[in-house]
Amino acid sequence: MRGRALAFAVALLALAAALLAGCGGERAADGDELRLGYFANVTHAVPIVAMERGIYDRELEGTKVSPQLFISGPEAVSSILAGSIDAAYVGPGPLVTALSRAPGEILVAAGANEGGATLIAARGSGIRSVADLRGRRVAIPAHGNTQDLQLHELLRRAGLKPADQGGDVTLVVVRNPLLASAITTGVVDAAMAPEPWGSVLVADGAARVVLDSDQVLDGRSPTTILVVSRALAERRPDLVRALQRANAEAVALVRRDPALAGAAFNRRLDEVSGTTLAPAVIRAAVDRQTATTRVDPAQMQIMIDAAGDAGYQARDVALDEVLPIRPSAQ
């Protein structure tokens, strides 16, 4: 009697667990809606402009594109894995760490943006080069994100190591909104800052630029990549191609007129938070990045290697897994 009850309980629990973990929100876009994730960051100017101009809806004729705002990459890739969104603009870091655990579940459709990161240092810190970071504390927005991986690579090239790997540069995670207070109160001496935060702090006079965006890995490391779920790619390759077309269109638009990106970003920022950035700051931020559909394989390899060195990958991801089909060049 007790044995049967126990077996029943086991079966019930197993079923519940499988349902909870396996089927949560799985709803691949086979209907008339495509859920697209993006951030309210200036590096996401391409999707922001595309949405504003209705480019997605035009290219994905008959399918409604529902934008979903995320605040960081891990949430976006988790949502793709859970099946609650179909596509997203994310950085290379979250993409690589997710692929190391869920091989083949996320596919790169196209690039959207490059560069957009600066190495800045607190005024009076005396830091003038990467080598000067020895013994200092440097802020990163998150473990495993684009700026963190870029900093790892910069340190490696300068012959330095993060403190948690036996080196003497301490990396401190500081959320972007807290970066200003962390720099001014001396919690950190420097920061690998994504735009527009770097430009904001420089304009404020709180920090100086140590490496401008074009000196950070030649300004060509991928920042924003359009990715899609495996389910979408398998069931609706036509929608993926439409997304690629819309993305290319928006990239071309932004390249032709970078001011457009700044204005669109400011309007979105106003919508989301009720604030806007000064025109000079937004111009500086946009100037520090490049819209492109390209994902430079060599640069991507750098990101993969950095994630591997930092111990962020569950297993080593091959470049082929990330870029199996070369996105059509600009």
Add this chain to the structure above:
Amino acid sequence: MTTNTADGGAPGAAGASRAARGARRVAMLAVRKLWFIALILVVWWLVTALGLVPAYKLPSPGDVLGALENAIRERELLGALWDTLLRLVTGWAIGVACAVALGLLTGAVPFLEDGIRPVLAGLQAVPTIAFLPLAILWFGFNATAVLVITAFGTFKPMALATYGAIHQVPPTLKMAGRAMGARGLFYQRTLVLPAIVPSLVTGLKLSWSFAWRSLMAAEIIVSGTTGLGGVLELGREINAIDIVMAVILIILVVGILFEQLVFARLERWVNRRWGLVGAR
């Protein structure tokens, strides 16, 4: 014992059977306390081993143990655990001390309690972590701010528990104390404080869990401070659900250990000393 062996087998056999009974009792106790954990482990293992759920959504028990071992080796998880526990105990102790002191001080004066209590009750609805930006502004982006948040997270429920406890002191006990001439600090220290101890134990347990929550939330944000919260956040940031589950497992185990080793003992001691159960 040596004389027993000389006497022959009888006493030794009796001892052996007593030992066997003792062992059986321990085994029964273990079954009663551990069956649910075992059940969960079996189901968890089954679900992953049968491939019902992909590993990136639910890592197997083995994966999580591996992540645990890896985090201990490469991410100084034990150091982080120690930092967190130290911070937890310190923040909790500060919060409890402040709450009990405030409760005793103002619980004795209805005018003060009437003014303060509604504010405290209202504050319960505000997540402690909402005060973190303020704490960072005042104390910096550092461990002090985290400690303050932990203490504050402890303080809120504990202060209310103290008020509740003070109101549960039997009126005749208070009257007896005052009639014998106890007043002021002596009255608070020797009568009210010990009288509220049994009801405070519940508050201690409650505030302990609040301390955990505030601490984890604060550590996740103020990541310059080493601790379990930071490791948890790292797991989230690099999509490593096995690390996240390993940390959850650690918090769970610490929770069970504290409940069994600290709070259960404390409760037993208080119940015995204050004669609450099993007396007469």
Add this chain to the structure above:
Amino acid sequence: MTAEPLALRIDGVSKAYPNRGLALAPTTIEVRRGEFVSLVGPSGCGKSTLLGMAAGLLAPDSGTVEAMGQRVGGPGRERAIVFQDAALMPWLNVRHNVEYGLRAQRVPKAERRTRVAEALEMVHLDRVADRHPHELSGGMRQRVAIARALVLRPEILLMDEPFSALDAQTRTVLQDELQRIWLETRPAVVFVTHNLMEAAFLSDTVYLLSAGPGRIVRRYEVTVPRPREESDPRLVDIRQDMLDRLRSEVNAAAGRGDPDLAPADALAA
């Protein structure tokens, strides 16, 4: 009566509680030094309210209370009180419970020790001095409460239904003990009870109270020499008289439709 000075003078005190109206009509009671006075009556007759005011734990709405010639405005050293539920401190052992009042009154340690020992011996608790209250029977706990009051050497001992929660046998034993202790130490006692026999047995003077509002309906002087026996026919007569008196009070109240009164038979217990 006599020229003996008063221990307690309760002069025209009254008390009303919110939503319950007048609990006690203006009442006057005088207690001589060394006199044993009982207040007896049904619940709601204000006897415990009277005691609370004598203890200084309740403020009267009108009238005054004087203890040993001093106006009462709160608890005082000349008075000690024993409650119905013993009200011991569960975290202290018997010895420390008895010692508590002496600590509160800053009596030096050496003196505390001898006085506690004396008090414990008087109530026959010296052997359980290290036990905690929950390890004692109800009767023993009440003995501790009495020792805790006696150790303060009060001139006035206020007792609020101290034996009403005890079983009949224990109650009888403790009544005998209280009589003995009172004869040894002779404080003035104000003893609140709803047990008519107990009142008659212990007291020099019994005030019979009635409810709605609480007031004194009769005063009895019990002159039976001590030590007394409960079976003494004179005491039985007094008890019977009190019972008759209360019955007619209750019947009158029932005629008025006053719901506050307990049936008089409950008092005959």
